[in-house]
Amino acid sequence: MTWTIYLSGEIHTDWREQIKAGCAARELPVRFTSAVTNHEASDAAGDVLGEENDSFWRDHKSARVNAIRTGNAIENCDLAVVRFGDKYKQWNAAFDAGMCAALGKPYITLHDESIIHPLKEVDAAAMAWARSADQVVELLAYIIAAD
Amino acid sequence: MTWTIYLSGEIHTDWREQIKAGCAARELPVRFTSAVTNHEASDAAGDVLGEENDSFWRDHKSARVNAIRTGNAIENCDLAVVRFGDKYKQWNAAFDAGMCAALGKPYITLHDESIIHPLKEVDAAAMAWARSADQVVELLAYIIAAD
Amino acid sequence: MTWTIYLSGEIHTDWREQIKAGCAARELPVRFTSAVTNHEASDAAGDVLGEENDSFWRDHKSARVNAIRTGNAIENCDLAVVRFGDKYKQWNAAFDAGMCAALGKPYITLHDESIIHPLKEVDAAAMAWARSADQVVELLAYIIAAD
Amino acid sequence: MTWTIYLSGEIHTDWREQIKAGCAARELPVRFTSAVTNHEASDAAGDVLGEENDSFWRDHKSARVNAIRTGNAIENCDLAVVRFGDKYKQWNAAFDAGMCAALGKPYITLHDESIIHPLKEVDAAAMAWARSADQVVELLAYIIAAD
Amino acid sequence: MTWTIYLSGEIHTDWREQIKAGCAARELPVRFTSAVTNHEASDAAGDVLGEENDSFWRDHKSARVNAIRTGNAIENCDLAVVRFGDKYKQWNAAFDAGMCAALGKPYITLHDESIIHPLKEVDAAAMAWARSADQVVELLAYIIAAD
Amino acid sequence: MTWTIYLSGEIHTDWREQIKAGCAARELPVRFTSAVTNHEASDAAGDVLGEENDSFWRDHKSARVNAIRTGNAIENCDLAVVRFGDKYKQWNAAFDAGMCAALGKPYITLHDESIIHPLKEVDAAAMAWARSADQVVELLAYIIAAD
Amino acid sequence: MTWTIYLSGEIHTDWREQIKAGCAARELPVRFTSAVTNHEASDAAGDVLGEENDSFWRDHKSARVNAIRTGNAIENCDLAVVRFGDKYKQWNAAFDAGMCAALGKPYITLHDESIIHPLKEVDAAAMAWARSADQVVELLAYIIAAD
Amino acid sequence: MTWTIYLSGEIHTDWREQIKAGCAARELPVRFTSAVTNHEASDAAGDVLGEENDSFWRDHKSARVNAIRTGNAIENCDLAVVRFGDKYKQWNAAFDAGMCAALGKPYITLHDESIIHPLKEVDAAAMAWARSADQVVELLAYIIAAD
Secondary structure, X not given: OOEEEEEEEOOOOOHHHHHHHHHHHOOOOEEEEEOOOOHHHHHOOOXXXXXXXXXXXXXXXXXXXXXXXXXXXXXXXOEEEEEOOOOOOXXXXXXXXXXXXXXXXXXXXXXXXXXXXXOHHHHHOOOEEEOOHHHXXXXXXXXXXXX | OOEEEEEEEOOOOOHHHXXXXXXXXXXXXXXXXXXXXXXXXXXXXXXXXXXXXXHXXXXXXXXXXXXXXXXXXXXXXXXXXXXXXXXXXXXXXXXXXXXXXXXXXXXXXXXOHHHOOOOHHHHHOOOEEEOOHHHHHHHHHHHHHOO | OOEEEEEEEOOOOOHHHHHHHHHHHOOOOEEEEXXXXXXXXXXXXXXXXXXXXXXXXXXXXXXXXXXXXXXXXXXXXXXXXXXXXXXXXXXXXXXXXXXXXXXXXXXXXXXXXXXXXXXXXXXXXXXXXXXXXXXXXXHHHHHHHOO | OOEEEEEEEOOOOOHHXXXXXXXXXXXXXXXXXXXXOOHHHHHOOOHHHOOOOOHHHHHHHXXXXXXXXXXXXXXXXXXXXXXXXXXXXOHHHHHHHHHHHHHOOOEEEEOOHHHOOOOHHHHHOOOEEEOOHHHHHHHHHHHHXXX | OOEEEEEEEOOOOOHHHHHHHHHHHOOOOEEEEEOOOOHXXXXXXXXXXXXXXXXXXXXXXXXXXHHHHHXXXXXXXXXXXXEOOOOOOOHHHHHHHHHHHHHOOOEEEEOOHHHOOOOHHHHHOOOEEEOXXXXXXXXXXXXXXXX | OOEXXXXXXXXXXXXXXXXXXXXXXXXXXXXXXXXXOOHHHHHOOOHHHOOOXXXXXXXXXXHHHHHHHHHHHXXXXXXXXXXXXXXXXXXXXXXXXXHHHHHOOOEEXXXXXXXXXXXXXXXXXXXXXXXXXXXXXXXXXXXXHOO | OOEEEEEEEXXXXXXXXXXXXXXXXXXOOEEEEEOOOOHHHHHOOOHHHOOXXXXXXHHHHHXXXXXXXXXXXXXXXXXXXXXXXXXXXXXXXXXXXXXXXXHOOOEEEEOOHHHOOOOHHHHHOOOEEEOOHHHHHHHHHHHHHOO | OOEEXXXXXXXXXXXXXXXXXXXXXXXXXXXXXXXXXXXXXXXXXXXXXXXXXXXXXXXXXXXXXXXXXXXXXXXXXXXXXXXXXOOOOOHHHHHHXXXXXXXXXXXXXXXXXXXXXXXXXXXXXXXXXXXOHHHHHHHHHHHHHOO
16 A cells, blocks of 8 residues: 655755655655745635735635645545644645644654654644654654555 | 633633623523633643653643543534634644534634635634624624524 | 534525525424625625735635635535525535545535536535425425325 | 546536547546446346336335445545536436545536535535536646646 | 433334333433424325325325424434334334434334334344333433443 | 446346346446345355354344445445345345445435335335336436436 | 533443542532443343353344443533553443544543553543542543633 | 454464465465563563553553554454453453444454453444454455455
8 A cells, every 4th residue: 555645835845855865765665746946836726817906815815726736635644744844834734734633644744853842733633743854754664565 | 502612812811701791681592601711720731640740741641631521522512612812822722623624513703804815724614714702793693593 | 303404505595594484484404504694794704804905815805714614514524515506606515525525425416407417526415406495495304204 | 646526416418428538638547437328227237137017116226236336436436527508407406416525535516507506515525526528638637647 | 411312113002102201201311312202294284385196296295294393303313212013114214223223313113023023124224122011111221320 | 327236135137137238228328236246146245254153143144244245335326226025035236326425426226116105205205216127227327417 | 511421341340439429519510321240241232132052143243232322421421531451451441432432422541550551542542541440530620611 | 455453352363474475375465463472571571661660550551552553553443353262351342342442443353262251342332252263264255255
């Protein structure tokens, strides 16, 4: 069985690539999904439908278009990895984690020790907390491929 | 019918009291639920089960105890109001919003204009965005009591 | 047991009052829910959140506020009556019927013979098609109170 | 992953073909489903089961046969596009949209500006509103194939 | 807690009254629901909506009206008792049992030994098989009121 | 898309083979599932687990083993055809129909006019009533393969 | 709101009474449900339906009768407390915990340190692990009644 | 169709291999899933995330990592076989059975006669009780491959 892994959260570091490379190196049967990670493209997702003067509605339109993709990814994943970096609000990552929790989709959080306390509710519903992409790869290798 | 309203998020201002007072003044048939909003009590929710040396596990235990209450509140609410203040990470509020979205529980966000952009995914799944407790009370009066 | 009946659709004739009066005359244990039927109030449901220049967004905001009430009504009803008049598009009534069908909520349609053909998909998923409010009252009396 | 797109609504213009051609031109991994779009065949779907004198029952039989196909299409789609033209009642399109909303299937509406107001409830639950088949193709390309 | 018990099946003997009397004698906190058990009234449930020449459609209309009541009863029951007598087809009783099984509603069958074999699939999904109304009352007393 | 069709009910005539042959002749993309239709093998399904002296328990064991197969077939089908012949009780067929109805699986009934009245509840929840295997094949061809 | 607490597991010590007394002393708005805790009565739950020679079937009948009560209790509880003593297999307690986990019902385990390792899967899905009835009462007081 | 069979429980005898070999000999279209059955590896599943001094938390971390795999296996299986040996507590096996029961996944128990009584609740919700791996293979052959 191929596992479908949804990679949610931070888009400013290369953690997705590290996980993909680690899994490829181990030849794990995995398939990754993700939001569009190009920041400008993501913010402009709804622009094709017409310009907006009000930034709230521009954001609203784009966010709903993006939600078609992320909602599909969550619905179809076997496991999610939710990454919180040390910058930005990243409320969308916590929102994704809440959706996973409610839908019974297991997820692993990936973040530094420095933000343990504000993430305690998100971590409490996670199946594991990892500090590095390597740890995530180790977990995937065990979960998917151990005997 | 009495509406059950779950008030989620920020615990450092009196927005909950404003909404409760506004609804009481209008004699709306509402009942409010909430996480424990005493910050120290909330952080210590699991301490009765034994001390922890590792802060991660102390947080984990307390957060899971608190999740019994908040999970029940979300499951049983007719509507949630999710408040984001201008301080703190408030990932638990975004997490609650994600749970509401996945469970089909309608929610209203309550926050200033200054954080529209980072909240765009959370707002996109909300049924309304309010800027003040008064607006929330107006909406509740309309939704629950208009003819 | 009190039955909760959601009355959906046309707001320009007094069919809701006829059904309520008929049920009251028969002392049926029923409770009725409905969208806000004041047309102007309904269109303005979101105005308290701020003015909009673009009519699409004004409608969008109001419709999402109204959906908090109608979604709750559908979720909590035992039965819906969906009325189609001879004017207007009434796509919201057909939309409500689709939600009922998907959620397993039984519904009765109420409309004239002249619109049988365009309503065939909506009627096909209905539990009954009535031509008059009196017929609806007769059905409710039988369903709720017969031995 | 191949996306399955359910194309619902108007059958008198070639919007389905435009979307299919646009996706083919971009080599998007999509698969389309639809009701039977031959009007006469659709109205006669139940005739093989025996003639009916009463047009209500002829419509009823055909509509229930057609609902096997459309119900399956909705249940199995990743996304729906719901088209409203400027003629006809098109209550079946609004009904399909209501089913999608209740089942958590995201949908995009496709219609002109002239019918924004009567479609406000249907649009309010949609993930996007497009005015042209080209816009739908642009959205699909972004949602399915952007990085 | 009051238990709601749905009594399904045979309408030609007084088994419902026996169970009700037995529960009343023991003062069990129970509430009973049932289809309309007046055979003629049940067959005529849809007649108020207009006469039908074709007996299939008369039956269809009445059966769908009756299904509003029985569907509601199944959805809201804590337990069903499904009675099979020694006459008639009683496919509706087996149909109700199938609905209970699929919805996770526990049910008890009530029938003689002579029809064990044809009822084996229905009994296999039942929580108990009783041969007499007295046995059903004994079970209810134990399930609801034992310490 | 290949449609999976569950063929439920009567095992003493060759209606299953007629439907399969008709679909093969038309090259429809269908796959059929069914209970084990060898009567003796079906009654003995549980015998491998040990002999039973009491016929109720022999039936119970076999019926529960068979239910693994039929439950899986219902859960995974796109459509069911439920056949009632003119002999036997066939309560298992009505039970399957009830499960389909509760799970939202569309089904077609297949039976003669002579048993319309006792089957009215089963037919009322069906998407179509066919009188011959040929009619079922015609419906499948339309539903699955029409444009 | 009154909380309904399902007390599952060990029946040979008075832990249920301790929790009830502790909650009564604190005047918590709670209501408790439980399996029948009289061991002999529980083993004989199905005897009223007729004697069995084979102990497997006697157990089977009684267990299915008891499951009507425990299934209802799990379905309707807000929270479960699952107690494991130091004797007996108590597979039913672990089974109840598994049902709670799958249904999204939060549960607290109550057991000594000596059986941490064999209970690790059950504890891993629990919201809290308590070592004494007093701790459970403390948790309930916090969850239900704290501000 | 390939059946996916989840093999749950005892890890100290070769019952999994016996079932696999038996199915292979009969060329049944089956695919097996399982927890990691290497006891040491399983206990250490979470160690990669950092050492724990407290054995409860080490067990907790590992059990939650393992639950990603077993939860996925249960969610995706067509049938589970749950094995109870004559040693150890095996609460995880009973927990898996409870999850299967709540999710509507059919399961077969595999155990000796000596533990019938303590397993009565687990067996009562099972579709069959087998005493040997051979019996399980016989059942699978019948369920999957009989005509």
